[in-house]
Amino acid sequence: MTNASDWQGTVGRSWASEWRRTDISFSELTPRLLAKIRREPGSTVVDIGCGAGELAIAVAEARPEAQVTGVDISADLVETARSRNTSANLTFALADAAQWRPALPPDLYVSRHGVMFFSDPPAAFAHLAAQAAPGARMVFSCFRKPAENDWAAAIAALLPKSDSPLASPTAPGPFAFALPDHVRRCMAGWHAVEFEPVDFRYIAGSGPDAVAEAMALFRRIGPAAAALRTLPEAERGGVEQRLADLVQAHHHDGVVAFNAAAWLVSATSDHNDG
Secondary structure, rough: OOOHHHHHOHHHHHHHHHHHHHHHOOOOHHHHHHHHHOOOOOEEEEOOOOOOHHHHHHHHHHHOEEEEEEEEEOOOHHHHHHOOOOOOOOOEOOOOOOOOOOOOOOOOOEEEEEOOOOOHHHHHHHHHHHHOOOOOEEEEEEEOOHHHHHHHHHHHOOHHHHHHOOOOOOOOOOOOOHHHHHHHHOOOOEEEEEEEEEEEEEEEEOOOHHHHHHHHHHHHHHHHHHHHHOHHHHHHHHHHHHHHHHHOOOOOOOEEEEEEEEEEEEEEOOOOOO
16 A cells, blocks of 8 residues: 555655656656546546656646646655756645645646545545536556556565565555446546556667666566565565566566556546536
């Protein structure tokens, strides 16, 4: 389970410091998500859980006449996103999207893997719908089942059972929205919820030092990172070695890659002026 305090603390700091590697890890998913976003109208766009800003920056560059806002609960991530931004039509807000009140009603919400961490998803989605313009649209990505994501399932298998991130399938965290029926139940205030499956390679490392890059990523981000921070020293070495063996086994032609699976989810707000 990953909650708001994690993102405001260690997890947020780790993602902020590793933004280049995390952008690379999603480099085969992000273009697919952006292509789906391009098909949607929207002049007041909000990126929910914007992280280090890659998606919001791309949307702002593609829509120079739109006003784009990235919202994240992590001060470290918002600071990083602001440092990357060169677009006059893009701003970043430090806020919890589940409670944030925008100055203008959004007509398009987007998110790359940023909506699975709400402590009360139905309340959060109902709030987003209430703040939105009539008929607003939402497009976001989220992971499918852990078994379809080799990077997560394989790493979880290396860890003591008590450290596995896969124990509670719908708790806030990376896989909270893996099951479409659960997502539909969570999306209060939204209808016409559609799911498009996308398979892609999760790029853990690339280049001349791809293995070292992947190890650096996994030591800071994902299921192994928390275990390596908290395990007793006697157990930590074994996990490190098993992780290194796994990374090496997935190293081919200068890339460390794992099979990954996501949903691209779209929906329409129930909000109207009537």
